[in-house]
Amino acid sequence: MAGMTARDPDPRSASDPGPDRVVGPDRVVGLAAARRSLEGLALGDAFGERWFPLFREPRRAYDEIAARETPAESEWLWTDDTAMALAIHRVLDECGVIDQDRLALAFALAFEADPGRGYGYGMHMLLPALLAEPESWRTLAAGLFDGGGSLGNGAAMRVAPLGARFAADLDLVAEQAARSAEVTHAHPQGIAGAVAVAVAAALSVRCELTVAAVAEATPKGPVRDGLARAAELPFATEPRAAAGLLGSGSRIRADDTVPFAVWTAVRHRDDLTAALWATAEGGGDTDTTCAITGGIVAARTGTDAVPAIWRARREPLG
Ligand SMILES: [Mg+2]
Numbered sequence: 001m002a003g004m005t006a007r008d009p010d011p012r013s014a015s016d017p018g019p020d021r022v023v024g025p026d027r028v029v030g031l032a033a034a035r036r037s038l039e040g041l042a043l044g045d046a047f048g049e050r051w052f053p054l055f056r057e058p059r060r061a062y063d064e065i066a067a068r069e070t071p072a073e074s075e076w077l078w079t080d081d082t083a084m085a086l087a088i089h090r091v092l093d094e095c096g097v098i099d100q101d102r103l104a105l106a107f108a109l110a111f112e113a114d115p116g117r118g119y120g121y122g123m124h125m126l127l128p129a130l131l132a133e134p135e136s137w138r139t140l141a142a143g144l145f146d147g148g149g150s151l152g153n154g155a156a157m158r159v160a161p162l163g164a165r166f167a168a169d170l171d172l173v174a175e176q177a178a179r180s181a182e183v184t185h186a187h188p189q190g191i192a193g194a195v196a197v198a199v200a201a202a203l204s205v206r207c208e209l210t211v212a213a214v215a216e217a218t219p220k221g222p223v224r225d226g227l228a229r230a231a232e233l234p235f236a237t238e239p240r241a242a243a244g245l246l247g248s249g250s251r252i253r254a255d256d257t258v259p260f261a262v263w264t265a266v267r268h269r270d271d272l273t274a275a276l277w278a279t280a281e282g283g284g285d286t287d288t289t290c291a292i293t294g295g296i297v298a299a300r301t302g303t304d305a306v307p308a309i310w311r312a313r314r315e316p317l318g
Contacts, residue, residue, distance in 0.1 A: 021096060021166075021169075022166055022168050022169060022172065026168035026169075029167075029168070029205075030165040030166060030168060030205075031165065033164035033165065033167055033201075033205045033299050033300075034089065034092075034161040034162070034164045034165035034299075036164065036298050036299055036300075036303070037160045037161040037164040037201055037295045037296070037298055037299035038086070038089055038161040038295070039298060039302070039303045039317070040160075040272060040294040040295050040296075040297060040298020040302070040303055041081065041082060041085050041158075041160055041161060041291045041292075041295035041298070042078045042085070042291075042314060042315075042317055043272075043276070043294050043298070043303055043306065043310060043311070043314050044276055044279070044287075044290035044291045044292070044293055044294025044295065044298075045078045045079055045081040045082045045157075045287050045290065045291035045294070046076035046077060046078040046079075046082070046287075046313075046314045047071070047076060047276055047280070047290055047294075047310065047314070048276070048279070048287040048288070048289060048290030048291065049076065049077065049078070049079055049118075049286070049287040050071035050073065051065065051071075051280055051283075051286045052287070055073070056071075058283075061283075062283075065277065065280045065281055066281075068277055070307065070309060070310065071313075073313070074313060075313060075315060076310075076313045076314050077315045078117075078314070078315050079117045079118040079287050080117040080118050080119045080120075080123070080154070080157075081157040081158055081287060081291035082317070083110045084110065084154070084157070085158040085159075085160075085291075085295070086110070086317065086318075087103065087106035087107050087109075087110045087158075088103065088106075088158060088161070088162055088180055089161055090106060091103045091106050092162065092165060097176060097179075098176050098179040098180050100137065100179055100182065100183050101135050101137075103180060103183050104130045104134035104135070105130065105131075105134040107123075107127055107130065107183065107184065108127045108128070108130040108131035108134060111123065111127035111128065112127075112131055118287070120152055120252060122144045122145065122150045122152060122184070123154065123184065125144065126140055126141060126144060126184060127184075137182075137183045137184070141182065141183060141186045142186040148186075149185060149186025149187035149190065150184065150185045150186065150190050151185070151187035151188075151189040151253055151254055151255070152185065152190060152252050152253060152254065153193055153249055153252055153253060153254045153256075153258065153285065153288050153292075154184060154185060155180065155181035155184060155190050155191065155194035155254070156190075156193035156196065156197045156257065156258050156261075156288075156292060157197075157257075157291050157292055159177050159181070159194045159197050159198045159201075160198065160200070160201040160291075160292065160294075160295025160296050160299060161201070161295060161299070162176055162177055162198050162201075163177060163197065163198030163199060163200065163201030163202040163205075163299070164201045164202065164204070164205050164295075164299035166198075166202065167201070167202040167203075167205035167206055167299075170199060170202055170203075170217065173195075173198050173199055173202045174198070174199060174217065176198070177191075177194045177195045177197075177198035177199070178191050178194065181193075181194035181195075185254075188219065189222055189223055189253070189254050190254055191219070192219045192221055192223040192224065192254060193223050193254025193257070193258045194254075195219060196214055196215075196217070196218040196223055196224075196227060196262065197258060197261075197262070197295070197296065199217040199218070200214045200262050200265060200266075200296045201295055201296045201299045202299075204265070204269060204296050204297060204299045204300040205299050205300055207300065209266055209269050209296070209300075210231070211231040211262055211263055211266050212228075212231040214227055214262050214266075215227035215228045215230075221255075222255035223254050223255045223258055223259070225255075226246055226247070226255050226256070226258065226259030227258070227259045227262060229245070229246060229259065230246055230259040230260070230262060230263040233245065233246070235266075235267045238281075239267075239278045239279070239281035239282045240281050240282060240283070242260060242263055242264075242282065243260050243281075243282030243283060243284060246259040246260040246263065247259070247284070248260045248261075248282035248283055248284030248285065248286075248289055249261075249286075249288050249289050250283075250284040250285065252288075256284075257284075257285060257289060257292070258292065260279075260284075260289060261279060261288075261289040261290075261292035261293045261296075262293075262296070264278045264279045264282070264289075264293050265292070265293045265296040265297050268297065269296075269297055269300065270297075270300075270301060271297075271301070271305070272294065272297045272298050272301050272302075272303060272305060272306055273305065273306045273307065275293050275297045276293060276294060276306075279293045
C-alpha cells in the first residue's frame with residue numbers, strides 16, 4: 001500500500017516495545033482494516049460452525065453447502081476463534097503491541113467467562129492455570145503435549161486482524177504474530193501458522209495477496225511446505241479436492257489447516273461470500289478454516305457484501 005512505511009522513529013526493545021509502533025495515517029488505516037478483519041473472522045467462525053455434526057449430519061451438510069443453502073438457524077454463535085481474536089484485539093487497543101502477559105490474562109479471562117466455546121484440549125489444560133498466574137505461560141505453554149508445545153491451528157485461527165492492523169510493516173506483522181502465538185502455542189509450527197495467516201491478512205489489505213507471497217514469508221517447516229504446494233495448485237481445482245491434497249484441519253494442526261484456508265482466501269480474495277462457501281466445501285475443521293479465510297478476505301473487502309441475513313444471524317461481537 002502506497003505510503004504505508006511509517007514506523008516509530010525510535011523503536012524500543014522487544015522487551016519494552018512501547019505503544020503505537022505504527023503511527024500516523026497508517027495507524028488509522030490499520031485500525032479500520034483490523035475491524036473489518038475481525039468482523040469477517042467472526043462471520044467465518046459462526047458460519048463454519050454451522051456445518052459441524054452437532055448441528056447437521058455430514059451428508060446433509062455436504063448437500064446444503066453444494067446447493068449454497070444458507071443455514072436455517074436464526075442465531076449463529078461464534079466460538080473460541082472469535083473469543084481469542086477479541087482478546088488480541090483488546091490487548092492491541094490497550095498496549096499498541098502484544099504484551100504477552102496481558103494477552104495470557106485476556107485469554108484466561110475469556111475462557112473463564114465462557115469455557116463452552118469449543119476450545120481444544122490444550123487450552124482446557126492451559127488457560128485456567130493462566131488465570132491465577134498469567135506470566136506462567138512461559139513454562140506452561142512450552143510444557144503442553146509432552147513438552148513439545150502445541151502445533152495446533154489455534155494461534156492461526158485468531159490472528160488475521162493483527163496482520164490487518166500492522167499491514168504497513170510486514171516485519172512487524174510477523175514479529176507480533178509470533179508473540180501472539182507464543183503465549184499458547186510454543187511449537188515452531190504453531191507459531192508458523194500464525195505468521196502465515198497474519199501476513200496473508202496484511203497482504204490482503206495491501207492488495208498484494210498471493211499464496212506464493214504468504215509461503216515466502218512463512219518460517220521453514222511443514223506449514224510453509226503446505227503453502228508452497230498450495231501455490232502450485234490451480235484455482236480451477238474443486239475445493240473438496242484441494243482440501244484432500246492440502247488438509248482442511250481434520251488433525252487440528254496448523255500445517256493441515258492453514259494452506260487450504262489461505263488457498264481459498266486467495267482464490268476468492270475479492271468475494272467474502274464465495275470464499276466462505278468454498279472453504280466450507282473443504283469440510284474438516286470448518287469453523288477454524290472459515291475464520292481464517294474470513295479474516296484474511298474481509299481485511300480488504302469488509303462484510304457489507306455478504307447476504308444481510310448472514311450478518312443478522314451472526315452473534316454480535318459485544
Ligand atoms: Mg472454534
